[in-house]
Amino acid sequence: MTPSDHAKPETATGKSARILLVDDEPGLREAVQAYLEDSGFEVIPAANAQQALQLLGTAQPQLIISDIMMPGMDGYQLLAQLRKLEPYSHLPVVFLTAKGMTADRIQGYRAGVDAYLPKPFDPEELVAIVSNLIERSRAASLSEVVARELASIRALLSERTLAAAPPPQPSAPTSLPPPIKVELTPREQQVLEKVAEGLMNKEIAKQLQTSVRNVEKYVTRLLNKTGTSSRTELVRYALTYGLIRL
Incomplete structure (x- = not known):
């Protein structure tokens, strides 16, 4: 299967899903970016965790892919910062790293990572994981919106029921x-x-x-x-x- 064989992943608005890709290795970052873009994603690259945090507001990603071992702030620290930021506290995060020991994976999951893919990885597997996480996140967001609207509907119906007046007399003016x-x-x-x-x-x-x-x-x-x-x-x-x- 080639990248073009994948269905184009989209957000609820119909636009390509946007990914923030964080890796300090230019060669790998560019290769992953190219594959993801060929698969239909929009990719915003960042050379380190600090740059990624600066890009959050303007990029508004639907998912983050990050290396763990980076100079300065590592992937675990980046994830900890994200989970403290309300707009991004539930943003899906995938760790893409050379570290593959069980203890490292456990640390990643305890930190709140959604998926962990050690290098070397299969690009198709990465696309499958990313697509699944974005779809799950989108479904969860829609459920929250619907739940809020349903609460408003029930409140509206309750108000209408309580405020319902007796039927007007024939001579009474109507205000329909x-x-x-x-x-x-x-x-x-x-x-x-x-x-x-x-x-x-x-x-x-x-x-x-x-x-x-x-x-x-x-x-x-x-x-x-x-x-x-x-x-x-x-x-x-x-x-x-x-x-x-x-």
Whole structure:
């Protein structure tokens, strides 16, 4: 298999995943960078740990590959610094090093490294490890976002229930928003109602007997059709314009 045979790894926005590569050996750094770029990644090289820390803010990597034995700050110290920085405390880190003793590997895992690949290594194995870690990290991030939105939805529904007033008298003026026509397919309507119940995509998929990926597609369509940017906004919109009812 050649690098071009790999599927292009992407972030949630569709862009190539960005990797910060830290190694003080120029030859190896350039070789690894070239292979990763041929495999579809965007690579930001750093010659040492100090430079890597300086690049974090501008690079915004989805993963870091680092050597361990480097002058000044070594890989373990770099990892310790990363775990103290809130935006990067859960950033996947791969140690790429000549040290392969069991004790060294244990030290790496105790320090919080996600994968440990001793030199010499198989480039395809490196790409497989990196792709897997980025996908897992992306899934975890999406789960956190969804969880926050679900909490907001449940709070919104709770507020609406508590604030629900008795039906207005016939003579009472109404304050309903102007009607907005949004055409939804039966499946989109089902997904919308499940989202409004505060269910996660996995729960919706199970109830509707479909895949999580299909649910994600339907949620994206609903966001596009209603011009909203989050599940909370979607539910508020649906309640406001009568697409769903409590």
